Amino acid sequence: MSEIHKFYLNGKYIVLDIASGSVHVVDEIIYDLVDDYLNFTREEIIRKYSSKYNKDIIEEALSEIEELKDEGMLYTKDERLLKPSYNPENIIKAMCLHVAHDCNLRCRYCFASQGDFKGQRLLMDEEVGKKALDFLLQNSGNRRNLEVDFFGGEPLMNFELVKKLVEYGREEEKKYNKHFRFTITTNGVLLNDEIIDYINENMDNVVLSLDGRREINDYMRPATNGKGSYDIIVPKFKELVDKRGDKDYYIRGTFTNKNLDFSKDLLEYYNLGFKMTSIEPVVTDEKEEYAIREEHLEEILNEYEKMSKDYIKIRKKDRDFLFFHFMIDLTQGPCIIKRTVGCGAGSEYVAVTPEGDIYPCHQFVGEVEFKLGDVFSGIENYDLRENFKCSNVFTKEDCYNCWARYYCSGGCHANAYYSNGNIQKPYAVGCEMEKKRIECAISILANE
Secondary structure, eight states: OBOEEEEEETTEEEEEETTTOOEEEEOHHHHHHTTTTTTSOHHHHHHHHTTTSOHHHHHHHHHHHHHHHHTTSSSOBOOOOSSOOOOTTOOOOEEEEEOEEOOSBOOTTOTTTTTTTTSOOEEOOHHHHHHHHHHHHHTOTTOOEEEEEEESSOGGGGHHHHHHHHHHHHHHHHHHTOEEEEEEEEOSTTOOHHHHHHHHHHOSEEEEEOOSSHHHHHHHSOBTTSOOSHHHHHHHHHHHHHHHTTSOOEEEEEEOTTOTTTHHHHHHHHHHTOOEEEEEEOOOOTTSTTOOOGGGHHHHHHHHHHHHHHHHHHHHHOTTOEEGGGOOOOSOOSOHHHHHHTTOBTTTEEEEOTTOEEESSGGGTTOGGGOOEETTTEEOOHHHHHHHHTOSTTTOHHHHTOTTHHHHTTOOHHHHHHHHSOTTSOOHHHHHHHHHHHHHHHHHHHHO
């Protein structure tokens, strides 16, 4: 089966060869002809387009298309693997460590139920934290570099444990010839000079939660007293980023139907001086008043296009500015298997609760049917793990013929589950947003 996808965006005609991943920025004539090349003879194509193009130009364009086809860069046949051999040794390489199921904000859209994940407000103790790191070390096989994200709730509410676990991890990694790459995700309320310096010294990455403009952030992310958080956290985030130098960080926001003009929030990040940015669509029950629904989709897709135009302008004067969803690897990056299975949730990546329970990822925490085991006894729900391992773009009916399948890798399992009750059934609105983000990202590269 040979497939192409084409689109026009930001002044560029673009043709994507789906199976090979080859991307071609083409002239309008090739853009027109590629749909007909496999289905019509040269004479029929010349006849069809003779009113728009000169015959010699049509023949030249057909020769270019033929050359791309012969070089395996266009109309490539897709070798589909119904059950790719993914992680046969069950190696775990990344962990979301929930050191706090408590929070000092009350974000309206919080999937973690304002920090408690539908359970008790708890802080992880030292024994569980160390057992979690031991579990990762012992189940990482030949993988040397391991990822640990200190998460919540709000992890700075258990900052002393974070420090103890970083120290413990550095001691234990030497025994296993491993290296921990630590990240922390924080709302910033508890940041002070001491914590900022510690994070900048010890965390390879830090994710800072801010929803953009003051009025948007303060409506969606109030403190426990109901007041806004923008003026509390923005100066602290600026200080942290200014001191961070060239180390990684992300300012991460969420957009809802309350800010469908979220390109303005991207500009807010830029005007505040933040260079590494991300804005994610909220995923929640459609009955929630702030939810994104199908009725919002057209406006959202138009907003992504507007955002891409703003982004191109900013990047022309500031190449350091980055938006996560407009960063794309067109060099074929991960192997075909990795491109079909996605983030590795439930297999290579797990989340651990304050009690030590193991879940496929942070968004499944609290859904008891998704408990994989615990850090004391290890993985016990083998069927669930296999279900996640075998969930890929070839087993998902909606993904099988989608042009974007090798870029989104089947989408988020949690989004699928919460929208359709089935990790094999992708979140349709999210799929359309992802496809538009991919088109925007490719068009941006074409302009650069």
